[in-house]
Amino acid sequence: xxxxxxKPVKTRSIPEAIIHELISLIxxxxxxxxxxxxxxxxxxxxxxxxxxxxxxxxRSLCLxxxxxxRQGDGTYLSNxxxxxIEPLSIMLSVKKGTLFNIFEARECxxxxxxxxxxxxxxEGDLNEMQRALDLMQVTFNDPEKYVNHCLDFHKxxxxxxxxxxxxxLADKIYKLLEETHDNNHKxxxxxxxxxxxxxxxTIFENIKIGDSGKALEAMAEHMRHMKxxxxxxxxxxxxxxxx
Numbered sequence: 636x637x638x639x640x641x642k643p644v645k646t647r648s649i650p651e652a653i654i655h656e657l658i659s660l661i662x663x664x665x666x667x668x669x670x671x672x673x674x675x676x677x678x679x680x681x682x683x684x685x686x687x688x689x690x691x692x693x694r695s696l697c698l699x700x701x702x703x704x705r706q707g708d709g710t711y712l713s714n715x716x717x718x719x720i721e722p723l724s725i726m727l728s729v730k731k732g733t734l735f736n737i738f739e740a741r742e743c744x745x746x747x748x749x750x751x752x753x754x755x756x757x758e759g760d761l762n763e764m765q766r767a768l769d770l771m772q773v774t775f776n777d778p779e780k781y782v783n784h785c786l787d788f789h790k791x792x793x794x795x796x797x798x799x800x801x802x803x804l805a806d807k808i809y810k811l812l813e814e815t816h817d818n819n820h821k822x823x824x825x826x827x828x829x830x831x832x833x834x835x836x837t838i839f840e841n842i843k844i845g846d847s848g849k850a851l852e853a854m855a856e857h858m859r860h861m862k863x864x865x866x867x868x869x870x871x872x873x874x875x876x877x878x
Contacts, residue, residue, distance in 0.1 A: 649684055653692035656682060661712060672710045734812070738865060741808045742858040744801065745789060749838060749854035751796040753847040760795035764839050767791055771832055781828055788835055792842065827864065834860065
């Protein structure tokens with residue numbers, strides 16, 4: 636790849652400064668869509684930043700779908716179709732806030748999604764939701780797999796809205812939640828799984844019969860239940876940080 640007109644990053648918030656410089660290179664056309672970025676070591680040297688700071692910036696751009704990290708092949712600029720990239724949206728991703736901030740955003744998106752899903756879902760959407768529910772039942776005694784299939788159900792609900800903006804926002808929220816999950820995350824108890832699987836069934840049944848109001852109510856109840864669990868974990872962690 637030809638040499639890029641990179642300016643060394645001056646001190647402020649280093650990851651933010653790196654992002655601004657990379658966005659400038661993208662918007663000016665120096666990094667074409669679909670092209671590969673220089674190797675990490677070379678890019679960090681040209682920007683005059685540490686490799687860990689560069690990784691934070693690149694991860695944030697990957698979360699937003701601007702860059703994509705191809706395992707074993709490097710980092711590429713996505714083939715997105717849009718005008719100049721808005722730096723504020725990038726900064727909001729970098730300063731993504733607490734798990735509760737992100738969860739509240741998820742709550743707003745998914746409650747609305749359930750309502751639209753009841754109106755717009757088709758047979759294929761219902762099949763995907765049913766498949767996720769079936770797998771939740773099958774993996775009930777494996778909490779890690781159960782949680783993954785639970786998320787598959789939520790993704791199927793969002794996809795059934797047929798709203799590309801809503802789908803894109805939800806996808807970013809899921810990625811941010813994954814990024815902010817603490818290393819000591821405890822998988823849900825059997826009692827919690829019993830409650831939530833029934834909540835998912837209720838959401839599904841109301842979407843299936845096309846009752847948008849009841850679907851929204853059912854999703855809102857499920858989200859409140861999940862938020863209560865987050866709060867309980869926060870309290871327990873404050874009392875016993877090693878938990």
